[in-house]
Amino acid sequence: MGHPELAEKFIANDERMHWHDKALWFVRAKRDNASKSVDEWEKLRKVASQIKAHTLDKLDYYLEEFEKNATAKGLHVHWAKDAKEHNEIVLRLLLNNGAKKLVKSKSMLTEECHLNPYLEEHGIEVVDTDLGERIVQLRKEPPSHIVLPAIHLKKEDVGTTFEEFLGTKKGNSDPTYLTRAARAHLREKFLGADAAMTGVNFGIAETGGVVVCTNEGNADLGASLPKLHIASMGIEKIIPRLKDLAVFTRLLARSATGQPITSYTSHFHAPIIDGQMHIIIVDNGRSAIIGSKDFKSSLQCIRCGACINTCPIYRRSGGYSYGYTIPGPIGSTLGASKDLRANKTLPFACSLCASCSNVCPVQINLHQQLYKHRQSVVAQKLLGFQKHTILKIATWVMKYPLLMDISGKLARAIVPKLPRSIVYSKVNLWGKKRELPPFPKNSFKELYKQRKGK
Amino acid sequence: MSSKKTILNSIKANKSQNPIELPETNIPHMHYEDKNEKFATMLASVGGNAIWLEDGDINAFVKEHYKDVTVITSTIENLTCKTKEANLAQTPHELEDVELAIIEGEFGVAENGAVWVKNPKNKYRALYFLAKQLLIVVKKDAIVDTMHEAYERVRFDKDGYGLFISGPSKTADIEQSLVIGAHGPTAACVLFV
Ligand code: SF4
Numbered sequence: 010m011g012h013p014e015l016a017e018k019f020i021a022n023d024e025r026m027h028w029h030d031k032a033l034w035f036v037r038a039k040r041d042n043a044s045k046s047v048d049e050w051e052k053l054r055k056v057a058s059q060i061k062a063h064t065l066d067k068l069d070y071y072l073e074e075f076e077k078n079a080t081a082k083g084l085h086v087h088w089a090k091d092a093k094e095h096n097e098i099v100l101r102l103l104l105n106n107g108a109k110k111l112v113k114s115k116s117m118l119t120e121e122c123h124l125n126p127y128l129e130e131h132g133i134e135v136v137d138t139d140l141g142e143r144i145v146q147l148r149k150e151p152p153s154h155i156v157l158p159a160i161h162l163k164k165e166d167v168g169t170t171f172e173e174f175l176g177t178k179k180g181n182s183d184p185t186y187l188t189r190a191a192r193a194h195l196r197e198k199f200l201g202a203d204a205a206m207t208g209v210n211f212g213i214a215e216t217g218g219v220v221v222c223t224n225e226g227n228a229d230l231g232a233s234l235p236k237l238h239i240a241s242m243g244i245e246k247i248i249p250r251l252k253d254l255a256v257f258t259r260l261l262a263r264s265a266t267g268q269p270i271t272s273y274t275s276h277f278h279a280p281i282i283d284g285q286m287h288i289i290i291v292d293n294g295r296s297a298i299i300g301s302k303d304f305k306s307s308l309q310c311i312r313c314g315a316c317i318n319t320c321p322i323y324r325r326s327g328g329y330s331y332g333y334t335i336p337g338p339i340g341s342t343l344g345a346s347k348d349l350r351a352n353k354t355l356p357f358a359c360s361l362c363a364s365c366s367n368v369c370p371v372q373i374n375l376h377q378q379l380y381k382h383r384q385s386v387v388a389q390k391l392l393g394f395q396k397h398t399i400l401k402i403a404t405w406v407m408k409y410p411l412l413m414d415i416s417g418k419l420a421r422a423i424v425p426k427l428p429r430s431i432v433y434s435k436v437n438l439w440g441k442k443r444e445l446p447p448f449p450k451n452s453f454k455e456l457y458k459q460r461k462g463k
Numbered sequence: 464m465s466s467k468k469t470i471l472n473s474i475k476a477n478k479s480q481n482p483i484e485l486p487e488t489n490i491p492h493m494h495y496e497d498k499n500e501k502f503a504t505m506l507a508s509v510g511g512n513a514i515w516l517e518d519g520d521i522n523a524f525v526k527e528h529y530k531d532v533t534v535i536t537s538t539i540e541n542l543t544c545k546t547k548e549a550n551l552a553q554t555p556h557e558l559e560d561v562e563l564a565i566i567e568g569e570f571g572v573a574e575n576g577a578v579w580v581k582n583p584k585n586k587y588r589a590l591y592f593l594a595k596q597l598l599i600v601v602k603k604d605a606i607v608d609t610m611h612e613a614y615e616r617v618r619f620d621k622d623g624y625g626l627f628i629s630g631p632s633k634t635a636d637i638e639q640s641l642v643i644g645a646h647g648p649t650a651a652c653v654l655f656v
Contacts, residue, residue, distance in 0.1 A: 032638070032639055035639060036639070047493065047574075048492075048493055049490055049491060049492050049493065052490050052491075053490070056486050056487075056488060056490060059483060059484075059485075059486040060485065060486060060488075062483050063482060063483050063484060063485045063486075065478070065479075066478055066479045066481075066482030066483060067478070067482050068474045068478060069471045069474040069475050069478070072470075072471065072474075073471070082621075082622040083622060088465070088466040088467040088470055089466060090466040090469050090470055094466060138646065139636070140634045140636040140637070140645060141634075141636035144636065144637075157635075157636065157639075158636070159636055159637070160639075162637075162638075163638060164637050164638040164640070167637050167638075184637040184638060184640040184642055185640075185642050187637055188634060188636075188637060188642040188644070188645065189644075192644065192645065192646060195646060196559075196646070199646070200556055200559060213619075216619040216620075218619055224632065224633050224634060224635075224645065225632055225633070225634050225645035225646045225647070226592045226632040226645060226646045226647025226648075227645070227646045229588075229591070229592050229626070229647070230589065230592035230593065230646050230647060233555060233587070233588045233589035233591075233592060234555055234556060234589055244470065244474070249485060250488075251614060251617060251618075251619060252488050252489075252611075252614040252615070253488055254610070254614055255488050255489075255609070255610040255611045255613065255614040256488050256610075258610050258627070259574075259609070259610050266635070268509065268629075269505055269508070269509070269574060269575030269576065269577075269629070270572075270575040270576075270577050270610075270627065270629050271629070272509070272628065272629050272630055272631070272632055272633055272647070273626055273627070273628060273629075273632070273647070274577070274626055274627040274629075275624070275626045276617075276619065276624065276625045276626060277624060278619045278621075278622045278623050278624065278625075279622035279623050279624055281555070281587070281588065281589075282586060282587070290470070292466075292469075292470045292473065296470060296473035296474045296477055297473065297477065299474060299477040299478055300476070300477030300478075305479075
């Protein structure tokens with residue numbers, strides 16, 4: 010199913026849709042306030058974008074630097090060309106260390122690799138420890154947002170889920186009460202874990218360490234108890250210098266949730282006492298995108314979620330309507346780059362309003378990328394037959410001024426008199442939930458001529 | 464071919480031949496007239512609090528403000544209010560019962576209320592997250608304006624672990640309602656002495 014069909018399911022509940030829209034706009038508004046509190050905000054975005062662009066241009070060099078410096082500090086570095094290899098490395102590390110219970114913090118990369126089901130098939134207990142992720146894990150749902158995994162749920166939904174799995178009181182959906190219950194439940198999981206996995210926000214080439222940012226402290230707590238810590242990192246997470254973090258830590262949380270910084274910004278350059286720390290560097294299709302002039306910059310993304318929160322389509326269609334690991338504008342361009350056929354509807358889940366590009370802390374030209382992807386969809390003949398035909402006819406009409414004039418006249422005379430059932434029939438793909446503006450008496454051309462005559 | 468080779472070769476084949484330059488990070492940035500005030504305001508906005516202790520008597524402060532707390536650890540030497548020696552634990556798990564951890568912070572950051580913590584003498588980093596409450600002790604006047612100045616002071620020439628802590632742990636994953644105290648401490652106070 011494509012985006013329009015999946016979105017249709019979401020908007021069927023009108024009240025929920027508006028609630029979702031508002032919840033995200035609230036986050037977007039907080040981001041606006043936070044960004045306005047920094048005088049040099051635009052300069053920061055520019056520098057961040059340049060650092061990332063530079064790093065991508067010399068990525069092979071920086072990855073090797075990273076490996077060299079990490080190894081010198083006693084960390085183990087692994088390379089995985091795809092999801093399969095990544096998952097196999099994780100499983101091997103767990104088995105070699107006799108680990109059966111794993112606590113995980115948020116990592117979109119492991120979602121992308123479908124790591125959890127793979128490990129579970131091999132008898133590993135996997136517990137997502139971010140509160141939002143734990144909620145959706147218990148409900149057997151994927152995250153619907155990269156920063157706010159359970160943004161599609163109301164507190165009553167969480168209440169019933171916890172009632173079933175954590176034995177909380179029936180009908181109690183107070184967020185503080187539910188959070189405390191999750192804290193107690195997950196504390197036990199932390200203390201009983203044999204291994205911890207985290208994602209990586211930034212890998213520092215110069216020092217060979219990784220930085221993880223959380224508010225809950227779950228990545229930090231997880232990685233400080235069991236002897237084994239595995240961190241999964243996409244190749245694009247590398248930054249050259251430690252001091253580059255000044256730029257990124259100033260942008261990340263402000264863009265994500267409007268906070269001045271996350272509660273914890275952990276810099277890992279060593280395992281815990283008597284422990285081991287492993288970093289898996291994953292490609293899984295990323296290096297190919299570096300070769301594309303138009304889409305390379307999508308790899309600059311620091312996964313703040315700002316483009317998602319601001320997107321009028323995402324806010325009204327929800328994370329599941331995208332059918333891709335990462336929803337919203339950034340997911341649509343990454344998904345289309347990765348597999349255009351499978352994700353051919355995503356570039357159209359966009360009003361080209363450009364709000365995403367304007368809020369992006371690393372200045373990715375998201376809306377332009379989506380526009381480019383649309384052209385590829387048409388060029389590769391992936392557009393649906395109906396749309397393709399209608400657009401073809403429209404192109405033909407517009408090529409001939411006389412034909413255009415006649416069609417316009419006819420339309421202005423006939424369409425307003427037609428019953429709704431015909432104007433908004435199934436053929437009119439653009440008429441769903443959209444109203445035509447009132448038809449004017451004269452065309453623009455006629456009006457222009459009249460005016461010129463004056 | 465190893466996966467490392469495969470990945471690096473693919474990058475080499477795809478990357479641009481004219482790399483853009485690495486920019487300077489130290490751009491002109493904000494300065495605050497009263498850093499202390501800014502720090503305190505920002506920390507309060509993220510659920511923490513800052514206190515300036517005129518007489519520098521940490522023991523007396525703890526006695527007065529943490530009356531019902533019994534399990535207290537500290538990375539600061541010679542504190543008489545300490546009741547548990549964290550470094551003597553056999554495993555980090557034994558620190559689960561810590562009610563108050565008094566730890567040293569190197570400096571604070573005015574723009575976001577964060578404190579840089581990197582105690583090489585502290586054996587278990589789990590202490591920062593297991594403790595119910597955190598009291599971070601920072602030298603008076605050790606406050607910088609922004610993260611630009613902060614990272615001038617952060618070093619990882621050797622291995623180790625360090626972090627910025629900005630307030631207590633928190634979450635807003637249930638309907639965007641902020642709840643203080645997720646997995647880590649439910650309270651965090653920064654004490655300037
Ligand atoms: S594309 Fe930009 S705005 Fe969107 S998540 Fe990535 S960094 Fe944030």
